[in-house]
Amino acid sequence: MPLMFHRMVIAGVGLIGGSLALAARKCKLVEEIIGFGRKEKNLHLAQRRGIIDRYFVNEDDIPRGTDLLILATPVQATVPLAISFLPRLGPGCLISDVGSVKGEIVQEMEKLLPAQISFVGAHPIAGSEQWGAKAAIPDLFFRCRCILTPTRKTDPRSVKKLGSFWRRLGARVEIMDPNLHDRILALVSHLPHVLAYALVNTLGRVDVDFVDLKDYCGGGFKDLTRIASSRPEIWRDICLVNRHAVSKSILEYMRCLEQLRKSIHGGEGDLLEKEFNRANELRRAIP
């Protein structure tokens, strides 16, 4: 199988960016991988682990001949970073990202792009609560779903090329409207993260006779709040950039929760069991 890109720059060599570098190298899709970031310690570690060949820390130093630029920072940094890199990118360069929010970013990127540089939004649905280059693994995207979010303005050849790239990494590629993507992800991913953070904070805020409640958290509590260990900066950005859909999802959730609370408070056993049964069946149907 031939190389797909000569010089890949990964801006943000964390769990996702670092894993993408490892996977691209393992599958021999790129010749050289160069890291960019703010934290030299993390970049140094990435280089030592063989994730990247070298790195730079000033936007101006992006190497000539970069033909694939992956923006893998927290999502609020995606567009500003692209703006800094753009003047030094040559014609034919493909820019993509890996962020959990697409609508606003795709729209802003399309406003910025010169004629011979293309942007295709991408979101590989994979991850864990780990972060940093230390957490990167080559198989993170194997069999994961990767959603590409082109619009009518996106260069079709670039969409095709990026689709092949992700497919060759083992991902199942799907094309979706960026705003639809954001509404779906608000419900299935962003909402659960906010719920987990809120549950941990409830534990921190409530006092029950000075008992250290942490000692009594069992498997259920721990499962529910595992994702509250995720990097706060990442999730702050996602929630803010996708604020309307996330806020709406939280309101929808609160309606369901308040209905359950009323059944509990009012001692309505049949109604409660019906709602629990409904959830039970739906949960078992999730692949």
Place this chain on the structure above:
Amino acid sequence: MPLMFHRMVIAGVGLIGGSLALAARKCKLVEEIIGFGRKEKNLHLAQRRGIIDRYFVNEDDIPRGTDLLILATPVQATVPLAISFLPRLGPGCLISDVGSVKGEIVQEMEKLLPAQISFVGAHPIAGSEQWGAKAAIPDLFFRCRCILTPTRKTDPRSVKKLGSFWRRLGARVEIMDPNLHDRILALVSHLPHVLAYALVNTLGRVDVDFVDLKDYCGGGFKDLTRIASSRPEIWRDICLVNRHAVSKSILEYMRCLEQLRKSIHGGEGDLLEKEFNRANELRRAIP
């Protein structure tokens, strides 16, 4: 090590009751184990798996000489079942339970008990979303916390004996006031279950352009909702018997969630990051 009981009756041979039988047998603490329940198919399976030696399905058939009766049904059945068994229990019999709610049950049991029969409330904090005798395993309680909830009326020798029993099964025994137990468990266990059911039901209730949202649920959603696969009947009972503490915990949770939602909706990044960081640190401190 000597036997502790001759004839143990387990009412409700499910995940908890069945695992307790397996553990008591493995540790050679009881001579004979007899199951009781409504579902003969489950009891038959329990007998075939060697969890119980034999079983009965009418309360009147509880064997003479039962010296340990464990009530391991959904919690709303605990007191009514005890009432049915009491006329046939001999002096010296120790009754206990394994339920997630204690206050109301302990109070009602104390009203019922004749002089020579004692009740000690117990709650081993262990479990999974599995249920039935098929899910029982002998090591479920190894190193788990088991809370005993005696009151000033409880026979101290029975508390001591039940404490030894659980310790010999490998549990870490702790004594706690029944109402304090219920307030703690409402927060760390009952609340998370209600939150999980509500999240699955939100997914079921919302429509996003006719997309099958189930297909997009990643690891975070699945972790958060694993406990929504728990047996609805069990959790209906727990929520109802502990309704005041559970309802209060949900209200406290909704306050935390609404605060996050306001920060998200208002684009208050610093506040949001502070709250996420607070949750992050507290989550990492959970043992």
